[in-house]
Amino acid sequence: MDLPRLRALWPQGRRARRRRALQTVLAAGSALALLLWWLLPSGGPGYPKAPVSFATGVANGVYEKYGMLLQSDLRTALPGVDVTLEHTEGSVDNIKRVASGRDDFTIAAADAVASYDGPGKSRLRAVARLYDDYMQLVVPRDSTVRSIRDLRHMTVGVGQADSGVSLITRRLFAAAGMDMNKDVTAEPVGIDQAPAMLLDGRLDAFFWSGGLPTAAVSAMATPVARIKLVQLGDLVAPLHAMGADMAYYRQAVMPADAYPAAQDGKAVPTVAVANLLITTDRADDGLVQRLTRAVIDSRDTIGTVVHAAQLVDLRTAVFTDPLPLHVGAERYYRSVKP
Numbered sequence: 001m002d003l004p005r006l007r008a009l010w011p012q013g014r015r016a017r018r019r020r021a022l023q024t025v026l027a028a029g030s031a032l033a034l035l036l037w038w039l040l041p042s043g044g045p046g047y048p049k050a051p052v053s054f055a056t057g058v059a060n061g062v063y064e065k066y067g068m069l070l071q072s073d074l075r076t077a078l079p080g081v082d083v084t085l086e087h088t089e090g091s092v093d094n095i096k097r098v099a100s101g102r103d104d105f106t107i108a109a110a111d112a113v114a115s116y117d118g119p120g121k122s123r124l125r126a127v128a129r130l131y132d133d134y135m136q137l138v139v140p141r142d143s144t145v146r147s148i149r150d151l152r153h154m155t156v157g158v159g160q161a162d163s164g165v166s167l168i169t170r171r172l173f174a175a176a177g178m179d180m181n182k183d184v185t186a187e188p189v190g191i192d193q194a195p196a197m198l199l200d201g202r203l204d205a206f207f208w209s210g211g212l213p214t215a216a217v218s219a220m221a222t223p224v225a226r227i228k229l230v231q232l233g234d235l236v237a238p239l240h241a242m243g244a245d246m247a248y249y250r251q252a253v254m255p256a257d258a259y260p261a262a263q264d265g266k267a268v269p270t271v272a273v274a275n276l277l278i279t280t281d282r283a284d285d286g287l288v289q290r291l292t293r294a295v296i297d298s299r300d301t302i303g304t305v306v307h308a309a310q311l312v313d314l315r316t317a318v319f320t321d322p323l324p325l326h327v328g329a330e331r332y333y334r335s336v337k338p
Contacts, residue, residue: 211308
């Protein structure tokens with residue numbers, strides 16, 4: 001080939017090489033995008049990668065266990081977000097912490113949310129209705145207590161000061177015509193201390209509000225550590241008569257297999273209240289949308305450990321009275337609506 005023809009073909013060869021290089025880069029980029037699509041959660045909006053704090057509850061409580069399991073799922077649902085858990089006294093404390101901006105997310109009972117009237121109240125938003133808490137009155141197996149009224153002059157664990165347990169326990173005593181501060185010796189202890197105190201004889205009874213079953217109560221409900229559960233179902237009507245805020249309590253039954261050794265094969269009537277996953281309107285919409293999806297999608301895996309979580313349901317998750325849904329949560333529910 002003569003030199004003039006070679007020179008004429010040179011630009012074409014150079015363009016061909018550039019085109020092949022560009023095709024190689026595009027193919028590699030497509031492969032990388034496909035790999036990222038496969039490895040990372042799909043179908044979600046963008047979100048900030050800032051750390052997030054989640055207020056749980058007392059040690060050995062259902063809130064704490066649920067938070068620990070959800071934290072694990074959020075590592076996949078929210079890549080790049082460091083989710084930390086904070087121990088708290090329970091619902092009342094949790095609401096204060098989120099409303100003030102100290103924590104970003106938490107779980108709290110609906111009655112405690114309705115009763116909160118502090119700073120930041122108007123900013124509170126709901127992510128989902130989770131599961132119901134069941135009020136549990138635990139006494140030794142040989143106790144003569146048959147109802148809350150039999151606790152008069154006894155030493156009773158009533159939950160920590162800023163817990164949902166304390167709030168509802170005080171109301172239960174009022175519904176029974178009693179004063180928690182006068183008619184019993186009230187000990188402000190939670191599920192982390194009350195079981196040991198009952199077995200040691202330092203308590204005659206204790207109240208607990210949690211999902212079924214609660215591990216700390218299950219550990220006591222054995223032939224060795226004999227306890228029994230006392231019915232509270234007769235207090236629902238008196239509670240409702242106390243005012244509109246009491247509408248969040250409903251008649252419920254602890255099934256016979258909740259704590260088999262403590263119930264003699266019998267269901268126990270009691271009071272139940274819904275739990276809400278809450279945040280504020282400060283939370284990023286995309287973050288909340290992805291987190292809501294994770295809560296719903298993790299129901300079965302979390303439910304194998306926290307049995308109460310099996311009741312998290314897409315059909316009921318949107319019923320978050322007394323709080324409106326966060327915009328991000330609403331977007332998620334609309335996206336999966338049939």
